Amino acid sequence: MTMDPPQGLLAIRHLSKTFTLPRSTRDVVTAAPLRRLHALRDVSLEIAPGEILGIVGESGCGKTTFGRCLAGLERPEAGELLWRGQPMLHTDNRARRARRIQMVFQDPYAALNPGMSLGTMLDEALLVHGIGTSAAERRDRVNALLEMVGLTPNLKDRLPHAISGGQRQRVCIARALAVEPELLIADEPVSALDASVQAQIINLLEDLRTKLNLALIFIAHDLNVVRHISDRIAVMYLGEVVETAPTEMLFARPEHPYTRGLLKAIPQPDPTKRTRVPSIEGEMPDPLNPPAGCALSTRCPLVLPDCRARHPSLVMGEDDHFVRCLNPAASTGFVFTSSSD
């Protein structure tokens, strides 16, 4: 977040992305204005080598679009990306970006080609990027990749339907790591998996970070999981970053009212800590027509008249803690663990 060029791996500056909605015949006839969905609004973040940055927020907050913009799957219309201080434009060589940044998707059932064996899929990634000079060399590399993600190499002749969901997600991770990226974007990598298998994948990602000094952007809606794995967390709401802080600080001293609501809303696996007061009322506003002032002003329990008129900017507090709120002081006095009756 600091604006001086640091030892950072990737700096994201003022990234914005809007999607123009398809026009119906009626829209054309009535000359209705184009409708734009603001998926990302001025997002600035930074990630260091080997760091795990968690991105949390509810569906529609732009967290997936954010990941896809970084991986080059969407083209942002404003903002820049700095890779080790050098601008990385979307006009840049795609292959070079792919060698640096890779992505793992939510649904391992949809992400693998059902007609290709696991070995062929991994081999294809190596072939496309010209890694390994001979078939034999690539074969050894495929075996090594499978072992790295905890699978035995003799699975490589299997088709995706013949392995379990957890194994599929391991294969997706192996395929992403085939090109030796320095940054891995994991978009809800465990939410399609059963609880008993989720922990296996989370441990694997932590091991890979340590072993390969891999930086990881971990996108998820499950705050317990994000808290476990991340060094730093960014909370998104309606296309904006509303708060970022080192993980434990965010949980100990959340300053944005939305973060507080989100923390209170996680169902904690502890029946002795129950509460009957809803954490935050209402639902996210229509992203086609975001509120003029603060994005949360339609739901915020602490809203002031000013909040509806002025759009707050992301302000740095102490210890790398940023918050986008006109009245963060109103949120003090929050104690996360005392949410009992």
Place this chain on the structure above:
Amino acid sequence: MSQPIIKVDELRVTFGHTPEAVTVVDGVSFEIGQGEVFGLVGESGSGKSVTCRSLIQLFGGARPSSVTGRILFDGQDLAQLSPADFVRIRGTSIAMIFQDPMTALNPTMRIGDQIQETLCRHDGLTPRQARLRAIDLLKAVGVTAPERRLDSYPHEFSGGMRQRVLIAIALACRPKLLIADEPTTALDVTVQDQILKLILRLRDETGMAVLFVTHDLGVVAQTCDRVGVMYAGRIMEMADTTQLFANPSHPYTRALLRALPAHGKRSGRLEPIGGAPPSLADPPTGCRFHPRCRNAVVDCTTVRPPLVTVAPGHSGACFRMGDVS
């Protein structure tokens, strides 16, 4: 526990015919008291949804080839009822809400008509009376401006609002038992929180019993009074919620709780359960958890452990519950 409203005894549900028969629910027994929220928790494929659907006999396209066991609802054996009698039970005494509020509503009917349909059919209200009652119901589930919203179509509602409408339809005839099959899985966490609290408030107000199915142990801890933990078609452990989380006695429950990222402190590594849930087409013999259990002994591989009481109101199906802690 208060007087049970429903008592399920040795429920066994099989799909398909030999040699391809798959027994998805294998000898499940439980009862739910009046005003009680009973949770069924388990991973996907553990048989919790099929258990629910057997109670109300709604299977959609895939009908089971056999359903055995006894289901006593309010003193009545549901298996003895004719299909016509069952229609009367369904909707009036037992109602169900589903995981996906996007597909459970008719997209071509106004919300008001969908609520009033139930009222006219079961309660014999006139359309005018039904409309007034529908407004009350929408108010009760927290839909703002219900008079106007009655004339909206489902696509004009968000996911959370659709789930509220489904709850309103389910509650229209004041059921004695509400079956909620993963009612919040498709919703965002702040909306999930609102819906869970709504269900608990309605339970307090109406005294209905709730069968709550989920895969999320956090949701169980926050909503259920008593829980049954299912694995591969069988109940592994059953206890009061506080008891289950404080003293889990089955190795599967313990492993499941250990695999969760801990709340309140940042632990070191997670402890996953090795392997994957078994295929029900070819389930393991003996205890179905034994291939993944770190405490398994020879007996576990051959003999099915019965559900035995370990403490008042707390039972588990494991041979080694006493030896291992």
